[in-house]
Amino acid sequence: MSREPTGAIVLRGLTLGYDRHPAVHHLDGTIPPGALLALVGPNGAGKSTLLKGIVGEIPCLEGRIERSGLADAIAYLPQAAEIDRSFPLSVLDLVAMGLWRRLGPWRSARPHRPLLREALAAVGLGGFEGRLIGTLSGGQFQRALFARLIVQDARVLLLDEPFTGIDGRTTADLIALVRTWHGQGRTIVAALHDLAQVRSHFPQTLLLAREAVAWGATERVLTPHNLTRAQNLSEAWDEDAAVCARHGGAEGPVTAIGHDHAQHDHPHAPDDAAHDHGHAA
Amino acid sequence: MIDLLFGPFIEFGFMRRALVGCLALSLSAPPVGVFLMLRRMSLMSDAMSHAILPGAAVGFLVAGLSLPAMTLGGLAAGLAVALMAGFVTRSTVIKEDASLAAFYLISLAGGVLLVSLRGSQIDLLHILFGSVLALDDPALWLLGGIATVTLFGLAAIYRPLVMECVDPLFLRTVSRAGGPVHYAFLGLVVMNLVGGFQALGTLLAVGLMLLPAIAARFWASDLSGLIPVSMLIAMLSSVIGLDVSYRADVPTGPAIVLAAGGLYLISMLVGRRGGLVHRLFRARHLEA
Numbered sequence: 001m002s003r004e005p006t007g008a009i010v011l012r013g014l015t016l017g018y019d020r021h022p023a024v025h026h027l028d029g030t031i032p033p034g035a036l037l038a039l040v041g042p043n044g045a046g047k048s049t050l051l052k053g054i055v056g057e058i059p060c061l062e063g064r065i066e067r068s069g070l071a072d073a074i075a076y077l078p079q080a081a082e083i084d085r086s087f088p089l090s091v092l093d094l095v096a097m098g099l100w101r102r103l104g105p106w107r108s109a110r111p112h113r114p115l116l117r118e119a120l121a122a123v124g125l126g127g128f129e130g131r132l133i134g135t136l137s138g139g140q141f142q143r144a145l146f147a148r149l150i151v152q153d154a155r156v157l158l159l160d161e162p163f164t165g166i167d168g169r170t171t172a173d174l175i176a177l178v179r180t181w182h183g184q185g186r187t188i189v190a191a192l193h194d195l196a197q198v199r200s201h202f203p204q205t206l207l208l209a210r211e212a213v214a215w216g217a218t219e220r221v222l223t224p225h226n227l228t229r230a231q232n233l234s235e236a237w238d239e240d241a242a243v244c245a246r247h248g249g250a251e252g253p254v255t256a257i258g259h260d261h262a263q264h265d266h267p268h269a270p271d272d273a274a275h276d277h278g279h280a281a
Numbered sequence: 282m283i284d285l286l287f288g289p290f291i292e293f294g295f296m297r298r299a300l301v302g303c304l305a306l307s308l309s310a311p312p313v314g315v316f317l318m319l320r321r322m323s324l325m326s327d328a329m330s331h332a333i334l335p336g337a338a339v340g341f342l343v344a345g346l347s348l349p350a351m352t353l354g355g356l357a358a359g360l361a362v363a364l365m366a367g368f369v370t371r372s373t374v375i376k377e378d379a380s381l382a383a384f385y386l387i388s389l390a391g392g393v394l395l396v397s398l399r400g401s402q403i404d405l406l407h408i409l410f411g412s413v414l415a416l417d418d419p420a421l422w423l424l425g426g427i428a429t430v431t432l433f434g435l436a437a438i439y440r441p442l443v444m445e446c447v448d449p450l451f452l453r454t455v456s457r458a459g460g461p462v463h464y465a466f467l468g469l470v471v472m473n474l475v476g477g478f479q480a481l482g483t484l485l486a487v488g489l490m491l492l493p494a495i496a497a498r499f500w501a502s503d504l505s506g507l508i509p510v511s512m513l514i515a516m517l518s519s520v521i522g523l524d525v526s527y528r529a530d531v532p533t534g535p536a537i538v539l540a541a542g543g544l545y546l547i548s549m550l551v552g553r554r555g556g557l558v559h560r561l562f563r564a565r566h567l568e569a
Contacts, residue, residue, distance in 0.1 A: 055454050076454045087447045088503040097444055100455045105440045132502065133447075152455075170526055 007070040007158065008032050009054060009187070013063030015244075016053040022061065022244070025118060027136040031189060033155075036182045038202035038218065039191040041230055045208045047191035051076065051158045067156075075154035077145055079161055086136050087261070091144050092129040093117055098151030112151075119150040124173060139170040146174055157181060159190040162227070164195070175201055176212045195222060209233035286520060288300055290529040295329055295416075302416045305424040306489055307515035309431035310473045312508045314494030318562065322358065322447050323491055328385040330486045332362035334392030337478065342395060352475055357472035363389050367464055405459065418495045427476040431469050439461045443504070488538030489515050496545040499552025514544050 009031040016024040025044035030101075031037055039047045050056045054065055067074070095116050096109045103109055109116070115128040120126055123143040128136070130278060136144060142162065149157060158180075163171045179201065181188055192198050198205055205221040207213040209230040214221040289296045317326055336358025337351045344350035363386045369380040416424075435442075441458040444451065452459045470490075477486030497511035522537030529536075551558050 057450070058451065074454070075508075076451075078450050083448045084446065086389065089443065089447055089509070090503065093443075094447070097448070097451060100440075100444070100452075105438070204440050 004211050006071070007068055007155070009070065010066040011063070013060040014050075014053065014060060014065060016049050017061050018049075018058075020061070021052045022210060024053065024208070025214055026063070027208075029206070029212065029215055031187060031275075033187055034182070035177075035187050035189070036202055037189045037199040037204045037206060038189075039189060039206050039208060039211075040193075040195065040198060040222070041208035042266050044229065045233075046210050047208055048079070048160050050208065052191065056157055070156055073155040074158065075147060075149050075152040075156070076158045077160060077162055079164070085136075085141065087133070090122070090129065091125065091131050091133060091136065092250070094118055094133050094144055095147045095151055098148040098153075101152070116151060120144075122150060123129065123147045123177065138222055140165050142166050142174065142221060145171060146177055150177075154186070156187040158187065161191050161193065164193065171197075198222065202235040266279060286524060289524060295528075296523060296527060298416045299533065300519065302421055302424045303489075303519035303523065304516055305421075305428040306473070306476055307493075307519050308512055309428040310490040311493040311497070311511035311515045313431065313466075313469050314436055314490035315497065315504070315507045315511050316442065316446065317470065318491065318494045318498070322377070323495070325381055326474065326487045326490055328362065328381050329359055329470055330478065331569050332385040332388040333359045333471070333474055333478060333486075335388050335395055336361075336392075338395040339344055342398075348417070348423070352423060355475040355478060356471060358388060358392075359474060362437060363467035363471055364464065367467060371460065374562055397401060424476050427472050428500045430568075431473060433467050433473060434465065482534045488534075488541055489518065492538065492541035492545050493518065496541070496548040496552075498556055499548040499556050511546050514548075518544055518560060555564065 011027050011029050011031075013025060014027040023044075027050070039050065041047055042267060049058065053060060055074055056066070056071075057076075095139075096112070098119075099109055099112055103112075117126070118131065123146050125140060125143050125147060128140070129194070131251045133141065133144065144163075153157045157178075162174065166174070175197070178188055178190070190202070192202075199222060202218055204216065205218040207221050207226055207230050210233060213230045213233070214223075214226045290300050314326070316361065317323055320553060326502075333355040336354035336356065338354070339358075340347065340350035340352070340354030343354075355461070362381070366381040366384045368377055369384075370377045373380075375383075393406070429493040437546050441456070441462045445462055449459060473490060474486045477489055493514035496514050501507045501510045505507045518537055518541035521543075522540035523533060525540065526536035527532040548556065550556055553559065
């Protein structure tokens with residue numbers, strides 16, 4: 001199932017947000033193909049927003065995301081709360097959704113049955129094919145969603161807090177799966193809260209607090225100094241924030257009305273030594 | 282028994298026509314209702330049935346009691362409300378139920394105004410309670426056509442529609458089908474309500490769409506069961522309702538919906554999946 005990695009995801013002066021207020025602010029960097037990148041930061045730091053931006057779910061307020069040749073190769077695992085689990089759908093059908101790009105609305109999924117069963121077995125849900133998704137426990141449901149990711153066979157996987165509320169054993173199983181994907185040369189970006197997990201499994205980390213506090217090798221990013229700085233960056237929206245004066249110069253004429261600023265005196269470049277944008281693969 | 286249930290249909294042509302029309306509607310409306318119920322949009326169909334009124338009224342003002350004119354008017358009004366509500370939902374912060382409520386209220390008020398401008402009370406009653414015992418050939422063709430289009434349409438959008446219901450975000454990340462599928466589904470809802478308003482009247486058009494779907498929930502657990510069971514319940518309601526309406530000389534529309542309501546109550550009591558009686562006498566739980 002492995003593929004030759006080609007595309008990188010490049011963020012250029014990326015600002016994402018809601019209602020003109022930036023949730024991700026002037027982010028620059030490259031996610032190289034095959035990266036195993038952890039996205040760390042306090043609540044409200046813009047981790048989910050960044051993932052939604054990369055997958056194209058929300059538009060850029062400013063700047064852009066280059067994902068040449070990856071448009072159809074990105075799989076995205078949102079926080080589970082956004083799925084209607086009361087819908088009477090079997091686990092097999094949920095996993096079969098991952099075949100959409102290959103089958104579209106009409107082609108039969110029957111020839112792919114073995115693939116679906118393999119995926120379920122790989123996440124430890126063999127024998128659960130006929131169960132309704134509403135009868136699964138939280139951990140089993142997350143396993144089913146990982147099975148869907150396996151079936152999607154995407155080159156880039158964006159995981160939004162995939163292990164939140166999941167017990168240790170299931171987490172260990174799913175992390176093993178993530179490492180397998182990494183070994184197959186896929187790009188993986190995961191928003192995470194458990195720093196021990198990040199330190200032991202993710203070679204690269206982006207510490208986010210709306211802006212990149214630090215981006216690079218995990219041990220150089222997750223220093224007490226950086227973590228304190230990330231925590232201190234204000235979470236609140238400032239309703240009276242001024243319009244951001246920092247527009248990308250190379251972007252041509254500025255068409256947007258500009259977005260607001262929460263802090264008026266933010267540093268214009270992250271002043272950290274670990275700011276090497278993850279080129280070391 | 283056969284004679285008790287089917288006697289009037291064997292005896293009278295107009296009863297047979299009514300039965301055919303209702304059976305056609307029983308094939309198309311319940312599956313649509315199943316999806317509405319699962320998307321927690323049950324009451325949306327009620328709102329839509331009101332939204333149809335001004336279109337039908339305009340048709341009535343222009344052409345009198347003419348089926349094509351009132352049908353076209355109803356379709357146009359219903360689709361306009363569905364499209365505008367869908368557009369507002371997808372492009373602003375307003376949620377679907379709120380935007381639909383806004384547009385259907387505007388539409389309903391306009392409809393009542395139009396009807397009162399020209400029509401008498403009797404005309405309004407006719408629109409509200411339907412004319413199932415006076416179905417002519419064009420009306421039967423219309424109901425048959427709606428059933429055909431609905432079943433083929435649902436088959437065509439089935440997979441993306443289910444995905445849009447369960448995990449709309451996932452569908453958006455893999456395909457652009459979400460929007461068109463949503464609008465196509467709303468179109469099917471409107472079409473069936475217009476069909477229902479021919480057979481049962483606007484007020485009760487929702488009945489055959491929703492009651493069988495909700496009742497089916499007590500008998501089947503997934504879509505492959507819900508859809509056929511809901512069709513079966515709708516057909517049974519049609520036969521019983523028509524029969525009762527003939528024998529007791531009561532209006533047909535309410536009789537059919539009350540029959541569906543009765544079947545719903547029975548299902549709620551004795552249904553295999555979560556029915557009240559089964560809750561009272563629960564089977565012993567299993568070892569694992």
